[in-house]
Structure formats: structure tokens, C-alpha cells
Amino acid sequence: MDRIIQLALSGIANGAIFALVALGFVLIYKSSDVINFAQGELLLIGAYLTYTMVEMFGLWWPIGVVIAVVLAAAVGVVIEQLVLRPLIGEPVISVIMVTIGLSSLLRAIVGAIWGVTPRPAPQFLPTDTVTILGANVGVDRIWAFGLAIALFALLTLFFRLSREGIAMRAVADDQQAALSMGISVKKVWAVAWAIAAITAAVGGILLMSIFGGVSGTIGRVGLLVFPVVILGGLDSIPGAIIGGLIIGLLQSFAGGLLPPEWGLGEVAPFVILLLILLVRPYGLFGQRIIERV
């Protein structure tokens, strides 16, 4: 029983991080119809920037984290301006391939700057554990969960109350109508990429804590975004949250309860992905606009 609770808790914590990453992905898709294969590299950049600010430059960690997150947002905006802006209106495959090329380029840049040897996680991240319902849970995982929830609350408020947030919802709803109401769609896209990069950076910092260090494996999580967003619905923000939690739990239970040599934790999300695509391609909460043939 303890083991089940343990698996459930760690699954929820991982799921919260997946949900954060997926949230950025969904934002970009909703506002500009771009499928971002470079989401995992944004995680990587966020984690490495934080590492650099705190460990290498020796900044006080809250300042280091803030600087890293701001830099990550800047990277997101630059990517949108330089790479995706010229491809507006091009076929799906071009947009997919350009983000794939981008992920390769970003990974190369990260590798050239920071190398491949894993770096230890910065000191400020907690390493001790607490006991909840008889199961040992790392404090970092609780932090991850709490931060993810806090960020969601913040973003929800942003979308409900702020001018930019409402403009983003308008663009997601109908680009042309938004344009004719005087909303700058270009600005909205830039904001979407900035937010996506910020959520990815926070996710990267949390993953750095859970993995106990920074290395290229953090970027692998980027692929897991696909099961999450397809399960939740590609264009649904609540879907990203629920999808993230479900995939986190699924991965945790499939990897922890079944024999470990099967390695089902890695493949189970993708099997689910294939099944959902066949049965319910718009996911749990997505709009049913998918075209069938």
C-alpha cells in the first residue's frame, strides 16, 4: 500500500511538471497553430541557464532564477521572430520540420556551451524527504507540485484579467476577428512563445531537482509532451493539466508495478497516445474540429 501511495505521489509530481511543459506547448499551438518539437530543448535551456546563474556566477538563488527565466523568455521571443515568423501559412510539414531543426540547433548550442557531462543540481534545491501517508516523498517533488499549481493559478488569472491574456484568448478563438478588433496578432505570438519558454524554464528547474542534476536527458521529457497534449486535447489548457497528471501517474505505475526489465514506463505513454489518436483524436477536452478521412 505504501508503495502505491509512493508511486502515486511521485507520479503526480512528475505529472505536474509534464503539465507545465504541455501548457506552453498548448499555448503556442492555440495561438499560432505551430506544433513545437523544440519544447524539450526549452526545458534544457531553462535548467542550464539557472545552473549557470546560480552555480557558475554565484548569484543569490532567487535573483539567479529570475534572471534565468527572463533570459529563457527572451530566447522564446527570438525564436518566434527569427524562425517561425517567415513560415506563416506554410504547410504543416514545414512547420513541424522547422521546429525539429530548431531543436537540433538548440541542443547543439547547449552542448557546445555546457558540454555533455552531467552537472550536479544547485545547492538551493531541497534534497530531504518527508513522510506522507506512510510514504517517503522528496521535498523537491512537493515543491514541484506546489509551484506547478501556483503557476497555473497565475496563468489562469492572467488569461481572465489582463489585457494581454484576453487578447491571447481572442486570437486563439478567431485570428481574423481578433485582427479586425485591433489586436496585434504578432504581439500575441511573441507573448505566447515567451510564456511557453517561461513555463518550460520552470519545468526545467524542477526536473533538474528531481533528476539530481542537469544533463541532456532533461530534453527527452520534451517528447512526453505529445502523449500529454493529445490525451488532454491539443487546444485545451485544462486538458494539458489533467493530461499531464494522468500521464505522470501512468508512467509511474507502469514503470513501478510491472517488472522493471520490461521498461514499460517509457513506452506506455506512447501506446496510450496511439490508442487515443485512434479512438478520440481530439482528446478529453479538445475541440472536435479534427478532419476525418
Place this chain on the structure above:
Amino acid sequence: MQSGTFHTTYASDVSLRPYWPQRIRIIIVLALALIFPWFADRYWLNLANTIAIAAIGAIGLNILVGYTGQISIGHGGFLAVGAYTAGLMAVHLGAPMWITIPVASFFTAAVGAFFGLPSLRLKGLYLAIATLASQEIIIWVLTHGKLLGFGESLSLPRASNNLFGLPMEWLGNNDFAFYWVCLGALILTVIFVSNLFRTRAGRAFVAIRDQDIAAQVIGVDLFRYKLLAFATSSFFAGLAGALTAHYRGIISWERFTIDTSILFLAMIIIGGLGSVSGSIYGAAFMTLLPALLSNLARALSDVVPNINAYLPYMQQGAFGLAIILFLIFEPEGIVKMWRNVKDYFRLWPFSY
């Protein structure tokens, strides 16, 4: 010099290469391909073989993506199926190459048709994500192969490299002997695929790409032809995979991850979607780019210390940058650039 399209007979209208300049160009290219191995050292032969094998795989992917319009991010998985089928047959049955390669190709075609099933309900983006899932599932099967009775990496017995009982060593060293096998396979592939798009099935593929609903209205059986496209595409992936297995002699799953799928997609995008020659240009470009970079790094190693440590990142970065720059500045690929060059000379001194 050809200045327009003037057909006087029906035979010239339907022929693939109606003009003498085109035919002479093909003869020159073939002659160069026949002369090349006698002068090249093993380094260049190895590159040529890699390009030929990659070109076969890229042509296969182009059938699916460029001609039928079904995006697949699972091509690496199908290469793996071909390589492992050939490898397992050679290891466990002691089967020779001329049996394993065709069997592996047909088996991969069957697997490809199976993983093409989602295409009957999905298209575009959703299909791309579904093929991504199939890639991950195939790799999982390979890495956890012990459950199914085979290990993670295989090394093929040298004796399996024989053609109709004739050992490959008889032809010369491994690279030289395989040059002829790879070249032969590539030529057969090019002839088959160039003619494929003049048949009923090929026309159906193109119709599906251009407008699937319209294709269905004029009587194209979407179910049948989409699966056929997946099967044909995977057939060539299997052929390329099986050739890789026999040529390298050792295979492991790391060679066929999602990065391989992406590499092949990059080849056809950079070469030119929906073009057989474009697939070959793209395969050559993507194989030569890292090789050129490593030669460059070696040449500069005296001037710039430590450059070799950065080589993998330079290669990966150049790969990503090439994709991005081509998509932004020449989305139709090398084929279009080559056509622009030809048009310039054909229309000179006018600009159009």
C-alpha cells in the same frame, strides 16, 4: 539546347526522359558512377555507399511524404525492422544476403502497412504524432528484445555476405564489393519509383496528396492506396535497413532512433519533396555535410585548438541550421535550386 516541349510522337510524349540532353546527362552520371570506385579510396567508397543506402531510404520516405502527403516521423523504426529482420535471419538461419534482403524488405512492408492503419482515421499533424508513437514502440520492442528471444545488438556472420553463393570478398574489399550492391539497389529503386508515378497506384498517391476527398470522389480507394503507400515506402526503408545491416556487419538500435527518422525527413525536405532525384541530392547533402565538417575540423585543428571537441555540436548545429535555412529560403529544396540554374542557362539572355 532544349527550348520548349515539342512532342511529335506519342512515344516521346510518354517517355520519362524525352530529350537527348537529358539522356546524355544520365549516361554521364552512370558512367561516372561506374568509374568512381576504381579511383576512390575506402573513405570515399564508404561515403558513397552510405549515400546510396540513405538515398534508397529517402526515396522510400518521399513516396509517403512527398507523393502521398502522409507525414511520417517513424521511418527510422522501419529501417530498424528491415535491419533486424535481415540480421536475425543471417544469425539464426545462416541465410545469405540475397535471401535476407528481399525477405526483410517485404516483411518491413507488412509492418509499415500495419503502422499505417492510423492514417485511415488521421491526417496531417495527428498522423505525424501517431507515427512518432509507432517509432517509439518499435524501438521499445528492439531494446526489450530479450523478451521476444533476441538481444539488443546483433553482429552478422561474414559468411552471410554472399550473392548467389558467391562470397563478397571475391569482388574485393568490403567497401568496394558493397559499392556494386548498393549502386545496383539504388538504380533499381530509382527505375521502379520513377515509373511508379506513371501507374494507376502512383497517380492515386498523388491524387490523395493533392485533395483526399476529391480523390475519393473520383474513385480512389483511400483505404487501399494509403496502406499501399505505407507498404511501398516501408519496403524501401526495409531494403535500406537490410543493406545497412549487411554492410556494417553489426547493428544496434541506437542507429534507428527518432533522430534517424528526422534525418530522413530532413533529406527529403532539403532535397525536394515529391522528387526522386531530390531524395538523392538530399541524401548526399546530409551525408556529406558532417563528413565535410569533420574534414574541416581536422584541417583547422592546428589553428584552432580544441576544435575536435566541438565537432559533434558543429555537426548537429549545421544539421538543424540547414533544415531551418532551407525551409525559410528555398522550401522546394535542392531540386528547385538546380532547376533554377538550368532555367537560367536555357532562357539566357532573357530572364524568363
